[in-house]
Amino acid sequence: MIDQLRAKWDRASRTYDWTTRSDEFRFGAAKRHLFARMRGRCLMLATGTGHDFQNFPPRLSVTAIDISPGMLDRARERARAYEGRLELARMDARALAFPDQSFDTVVAVCTFCSVPDPVRGLRELRRVLKPDGRLLLFEHVRSRLTPLAIMQDLLTPLTRRFGPDMNRDTVANAERAGFRVVREENVYLDLVKSVEAVPA
Amino acid sequence: MNVSREALQDTAGRSRLRGCAYLLGEYVAGVVTAVATAVPIHALVDRDWDMVVAMLAGTVLGTAAHLVVLALLGPLVGFFHVMAPGAVVGMYGGMLFGMRDSMQAVSRSRAVAVAVAVGVLVVAAVQLYDRALRPEVERGPRRETDS
Numbered sequence: 357m358i359d360q361l362r363a364k365w366d367r368a369s370r371t372y373d374w375t376t377r378s379d380e381f382r383f384g385a386a387k388r389h390l391f392a393r394m395r396g397r398c399l400m401l402a403t404g405t406g407h408d409f410q411n412f413p414p415r416l417s418v419t420a421i422d423i424s425p426g427m428l429d430r431a432r433e434r435a436r437a438y439e440g441r442l443e444l445a446r447m448d449a450r451a452l453a454f455p456d457q458s459f460d461t462v463v464a465v466c467t468f469c470s471v472p473d474p475v476r477g478l479r480e481l482r483r484v485l486k487p488d489g490r491l492l493l494f495e496h497v498r499s500r501l502t503p504l505a506i507m508q509d510l511l512t513p514l515t516r517r518f519g520p521d522m523n524r525d526t527v528a529n530a531e532r533a534g535f536r537v538v539r540e541e542n543v544y545l546d547l548v549k550s551v552e553a554v555p556a
Numbered sequence: 557m558n559v560s561r562e563a564l565q566d567t568a569g570r571s572r573l574r575g576c577a578y579l580l581g582e583y584v585a586g587v588v589t590a591v592a593t594a595v596p597i598h599a600l601v602d603r604d605w606d607m608v609v610a611m612l613a614g615t616v617l618g619t620a621a622h623l624v625v626l627a628l629l630g631p632l633v634g635f636f637h638v639m640a641p642g643a644v645v646g647m648y649g650g651m652l653f654g655m656r657d658s659m660q661a662v663s664r665s666r667a668v669a670v671a672v673a674v675g676v677l678v679v680a681a682v683q684l685y686d687r688a689l690r691p692e693v694e695r696g697p698r699r700e701t702d703s
Contacts, residue, residue, distance in 0.1 A: 378634040382578060496636065501685075507643035510619065542689045544636050545682070 358448060361472065362423050368519055369426035372405050380407050383494070386543045387411045387465065390492050390550045394418075396460025399484065401449050401477075402467035406431030414439040419459075421447040449477040457486045465494040468529060469520035478533030482555055491535055493551040498523040500546055527551055581633035582641065583679050585625060589642045590675030591668055592621035593650045598667040601657040610658035611651045618650020641675075641682040649674050 388411045396417075400408070403420040404427050412418065420435065420442060422428050428444050435442045447453060449464075449471050462481045471477040481491060499505045508523040515522050527537060527549065535553035543550050596617050601610045622642040630638045653671070656662065662670075 375631045375635070378578065378630075378632060379636065381574065382634045382637065503644055503648060504640055507619075507639075507647055511623075511639075514623070542686075542691075545640055545686050546689055547636055547640060 358423070362425070364518065365422075365424035365470075366426035369405060369424055369430055372427070373407070373430070376407065383543060383548065384411060386541075386548075386550055387494055390494055390552070391463065393490060393492060393552060394461045394463065395490070397458065398461040398463060399452075399454070399459045399481075401462070401464040401481070402470065403427065403431050403444065404465075406434030408463075408465050409434045409438045409442065412438065412440070417441045419443050419445060419454075421445045421449070421452075423448050450480055452480050452484050454484045456483050457489075458484045460486055460489050461492060462489065463492045463494075466496060466520065468493070468495055468526040469497075469522070469524050474524060474526065474529045475532050478530050478535065482534045485555060487555055489555065491530065491551075491553040493526065493530065493549070493553065494543070495524075495526045495551065496520075496522070496548045497526050497546070504545070504547065531556075578633060578637070579683070581629070582637050582683070583676060585629045585633050585638045586641045586645055586679035587672050587675035588629065589618075589622050589625045589638075589645045590649055590671040590678075592625060593618040593646050594653045594667050594671035594674075595664070596621070597650060597653045598657055598662070598664055601654055603658060603661060605654075605658040607655055607658045610654040612654070614650035614652070614654020614657075615647055616650070618646035618648075618653070620646075621650070622646025641679045644682070645675055645678050649678070 387408060391408070391411050392413060394413055394416055398416050398418045400418055400420040403422045406420070409420075418438070418440065420431065421444070422431070423446065425446060428446055431444055435444050449467065450473060462485050464481070468474040468477060485491060498508055505523065512522045527540060530551070530553050531537060534556050536556040537551060537553045539552040541550040542548075593614075597614050600617070601613060622645065626635065626638050626642055649671070653667070657667075
């Protein structure tokens with residue numbers, strides 16, 4: 357299962373920068389607005405090719421993880437360019453190799469659309485987050501507008517083959533995993549959201 | 557100091573221009589999806605078709621057209637900004653186009669003109685809806701029924 361997942365994202369890493377370049381530009385300001393809340397020791401999940409490092413505030417200490425070696429290879433140069441301390445590591449979001457309460461901030465960008473057991477992954481984040489820490493999510497979710505939600509449901513079996521699920525309710529999943537959402541902002545329709553949550 | 561201010565203004569200007577190009581790209585993607593939906597339906601469906609079958613065929617063809625346009629224009633315009641209006645145009649527009657072509661004979665040029673209008677209207681409606689949804693939502697825990 358994990359090998360299949362790794363292989364899928366290794367394949368996706370070859371075209372990832374090209375396919376997401378417009379989304380990176382269009383959502384850049386909203387991401388910078390969210391990441392401005394990063395404090396202390398930070399963990400970033402599913403780093404991908406490291407697009408988002410440029411949107412981080414400078415001078416932070418960040419550990420960025422991904423399951424895919426292909427993605428991490430492409431992220432290395434961007435990690436070196438970051439004005440702060442940024443370490444890369446290969447790791448599964450559902451089994452983090454960090455002690456409890458290690459981080460002040462955990463960041464996930466378009467991650468829980470892909471993690472096979474999202475509630476388990478989010479529980480792991482709660483475990484490694486300090487009691488006064490913050491979870492910052494930038495995720496696409498299932499719309500509450502029925503015509504769009506139907507389309508997302510129909511697309512998901514297709515998109516799952518080479519990328520993410522389109523119809524996850526990540527905000528509700530975060531609450532199921534023991535977080536309290538303190539801020540939820542629609543970035544594009546109600547499909548793309550910026551969310552700040554704290555341990556409940 | 558003046559130079560850096562000019563450089564900043566230049567960067568902001570280019571960024572605004574790029575933002576406008578993306579907005580225009582959304583209309584192009586919406587219109588291309590609508591035309592790519594309407595033309596094959598117009599070629600396939602005629603008044604001999606049962607309306608229900610024509611509507612279902614329209615939905616299937618429109619969804620397929622939407623996926624092709626999404627794959628081609630998504631990287632250029634933004635996947636979500638092509639997907640949301642394209643889904644409505646392809647799926648529901650395809651249904652309407654199929655219904656129309658099973659009920660009345662229209663010329664291809666008229667079918668294309670209507671498709672262009674549908675594409676523009678849907679993209680405009682989605683952009684307006686997006687603006688309406690923008691305000692930040694501050695909140696506490698959800699009710700269980702929300703999930």
